[in-house]
Amino acid sequence: MFKKKFLKKIDDIYIFDYKDKVAQEVKNFYKDDPFPNYETSDNKATILSKGDKNYYTKNLKNFIGHNKKVLEIGAGTSQLSNYLAIGNNNSIVAFDVNFPSLKLGNIFAKNNKISNIDFVCGDIFDDIFKDEFFDIVLCNGVLHHTKNTFEAFKSSIKSLKKNGYVLVGLYNKYGRFRTYIRKYLYKLFGKKYLLLFDPVLRKINKDSTKKINSWIRDQYMHPVERSHTFDDVLNWFDQNNVEFVNSYPNCEFFSNDQNYILDDNLIFKNFFQQGKKSTHLDRIFSQLLMIFTKSGSEGGLYLFLGKKK
Ligand SMILES: C[S@@+](CC[C@H](N)C(=O)[O-])C[C@H]1O[C@@H](n2cnc3c(N)ncnc32)[C@H](O)[C@@H]1O
Structure with missing residues (x-):
């Protein structure tokens, strides 16, 4: 699967050397608090049950199906990759710049006898994987x-086959508004404020200190972070021969009925089928709506699915 020779293998994790300063900085940031980290009680059954309860991950797994090669870039502690590998013959590659994150994912896979997954440590820009492989x-x-979102996107799709799918998740320029406010209040009132008002933290078991800290650092203390609009991604798709398939939240605002816009179950049932890009105004309103919905309250992440032509 590699284009280049790896430097070494530690604990079954392939290691590639990298020099980029931003990648080093991000690696150092995650070194002591790997993200998203596991809850103390996590095992194969709990990961499977959490993944199956989440409309996005459950439908993603159904969409992938069987006998596929899947690359997760920036897999972190690799919960998603491990979940996607359970119970099928797909080959999953969890790739990240931070070795300690992958190590946690690798230990989890070993302890839970998940064998159809490889762990690879390196920088997204280093063109490690064979072209058109996944x-x-x-x-x-x-x-x-990373140092440049668009360039990172270009690097990511080199190893994607023609007619293969790329799924991009980014912070939204409008949708992250509530996080920006909480970030400011966190500086004034500290961790106690976040434990009360961050909806993701409220759901994490209070004993899972590592998971709590990793969320706080990732969301409120990150040294390299940008946000983007729906139209940014559409432009990147256009420039790279990637066809728009669908987005979450939906690009359509005015022509969708209210129930559909707010129902994650319905949205993710349709997410992997062809949707509409709609108009610029529609997309602006969809993004503004994020501020008032679950996606905006939990960090303002949005997803775009594309197909390489
Ligand atoms: C916010 S975490 C996301 C983890 C996981 N995808 C999730 O959604 O829970 C970002 C991850 O990207 C990784 N990362 C950042 N820059 C990278 C790069 N240049 N190459 C590879 N991975 C990178 C970080 O180490 C970190 O684990």
């Missing part, structure tokens, strides 16, 4: 933490 490339929450 059926699906996932890059959720990673491109905006």
Whole structure:
């Protein structure tokens, strides 16, 4: 699967050397608090049950199906990759710049006898994987933490086959508004404020200190972070021969009925089928709506699915 020779292998994790300063900085940032980290009680059954309860991950797994090669870029502690590998014959590659994150994912896979997954440590820009090798490339929450989001996107899709799918998850310029406010209040009132008012933290078991800290650092203290609009991604797709398939939240605002816009179950049932880009105004309103919905309250992440032509 590699284009280049790896430097070494530690604990079954392939290691590639990298020199980029931003990648080093991001690696150092995640070194002591790997993200998203596991809850103390996590095992194969809990990961499977959490993944199956989440409309996005459950439908993603159904969409991937069987006998596929999947690359997750910026996999972090690799919960998603491990979840996607359970119970099928897909080959999953969890790729990240931060070795300690992958190590946690690798230990989890070993302890839970998940064997159809490889762990690779390196920088997204280093063109490590063979061209047109993977059926699906996932890059959720990673491109905006690199030196250049667009260039990182271009690097990510090199290893994607023609007619393969790329899934991009980024912070939204409008949708992250509530996080910006909480960031400011966190500076004034500290961690106690976040434990009360951050909806993701409220759901994490209070004993899972590592998971709590990793969320706080990732959301409120990150040294390299940008946000983007729906139209940014549409432009990147256009420039790289990637066809728009669908988005979350939906690009259509005015022509969708209210129930559909707010129902994650319905949205993700349709997310992997062809949707409409709609108009610029529609897209602006969809993004503004994020501020008042779950996606905006939990960090303002949005997803775009594209197909390489
Ligand atoms: C916010 S975390 C997202 C983790 C996971 N995708 C998720 O959604 O829970 C971002 C991850 O991207 C990784 N990352 C950042 N820059 C990278 C780069 N240049 N190459 C590879 N991975 C990178 C970080 O180490 C980190 O694990």
